[in-house]
Amino acid sequence: MEKSHRVAVCQMQSTNDKDNNFRQVKNLVEKATDGGAKFIFLPECCDFVGENRQETLKLSEPLSGNLIESYKNLARSHNVWLSLGGLHEVPMESSNPPTKIYNCHVVINNSGDLVAAYRKLHMFDVDTPEFRFRESEVVAQGPGIVMPIDTPIGSLGLQICYDIRFPEVSGILRSRGAQILTYPSAFAYATGLAHWETLLRCRAIENQCYVIAAAQMGFHNRKRRSYGHAMIVDPWGKILVDCEEKELDVALVDLDLDKVASVRKNMPCEEHRMKCQNIYSRLPLRIHPESQGGFSFGGFDIPKETVFYESSHSFAFTNIRCVVPG
Numbered sequence: 001m002e003k004s005h006r007v008a009v010c011q012m013q014s015t016n017d018k019d020n021n022f023r024q025v026k027n028l029v030e031k032a033t034d035g036g037a038k039f040i041f042l043p044e045c046c047d048f049v050g051e052n053r054q055e056t057l058k059l060s061e062p063l064s065g066n067l068i069e070s071y072k073n074l075a076r077s078h079n080v081w082l083s084l085g086g087l088h089e090v091p092m093e094s095s096n097p098p099t100k101i102y103n104c105h106v107v108i109n110n111s112g113d114l115v116a117a118y119r120k121l122h123m124f125d126v127d128t129p130e131f132r133f134r135e136s137e138v139v140a141q142g143p144g145i146v147m148p149i150d151t152p153i154g155s156l157g158l159q160i161c162y163d164i165r166f167p168e169v170s171g172i173l174r175s176r177g178a179q180i181l182t183y184p185s186a187f188a189y190a191t192g193l194a195h196w197e198t199l200l201r202c203r204a205i206e207n208q209c210y211v212i213a214a215a216q217m218g219f220h221n222r223k224r225r226s227y228g229h230a231m232i233v234d235p236w237g238k239i240l241v242d243c244e245e246k247e248l249d250v251a252l253v254d255l256d257l258d259k260v261a262s263v264r265k266n267m268p269c270e271e272h273r274m275k276c277q278n279i280y281s282r283l284p285l286r287i288h289p290e291s292q293g294g295f296s297f298g299g300f301d302i303p304k305e306t307v308f309y310e311s312s313h314s315f316a317f318t319n320i321r322c323v324v325p326g
């Protein structure tokens, strides 16, 4: 009974060698289940890290492929749930070879059934002093948010890596019942050093959720290095475990959902937010660029002076919350 909410967060170092990456995953799953874990969190790119666009497309598989079958067998034989963050998924009706893939976070239950698949929404297309990255040259944006899923450890909200920088989605998942938010990652070394811990603790504190973030660590090839520091943060923002810069590591935590409930009861942020919804939605955040020339929306002619109001908690459903003639 007391072990029923035991989770494991994992850290590993993937390369373009898929067999070797699978051996790391198997090793981590064995260690975690020996420690009593019921749910194991593996990082983004636990399948592989390609050296270039062609190689990434070539190594990718559909969800009906052999690799997912191996993960399903692993979950079944160890009687454990798996979160496999950020797999490189060939879309179902894709050309061969594919021109774009999804960055897909898959959850498999202890019977080996695929119970959820979330495709990454925010593309990591950035320039920093240290590196340039264009995820969208390989990855297609996912179709939408996946609502939190029921699991034996609680209600779990799925995202991936760079998504953590967009708190609106975490807020939506939390307001739809998530008790745990998870961000499997392959965070760049430079941005990890600057932002990783702060981002994880913010999402935990503002949503009053456990935050679980499996991570890639170290050099994947000559060009690419990840930050590591796989972590679990509690709903009060306290770091419970941190895998630091270990190349292969598992950390175990017994989640306590009473802790989620008591933090929320003592500081009812979600209720307080509800009481302010109508005020948030009256804030003129920006003028919609499409309003420049005026256009037609929902049967109305919208004049070009129109000011659009939007709420940070409704953007995922529509950018346009309400329209008021300016």
Ligand SMILES: O=C(O)CNC(=O)[C@H](CS)NC(=O)CCC(=O)C(=O)O
Pocket (backbone or CB within 6 Å): 044, 045, 048, 049, 050, 056, 086, 103, 124, 133, 135, 161, 162, 163, 165, 186, 187, 188, 189, 191, 192
């Ligand atoms: O490239 C692949 O094969 C899989 N995808 C990733 O590793 C993704 C997209 S490049 N990495 C991130 O989102 C890092 C985000 C980050 O580091 C930040 O937000 O600072």
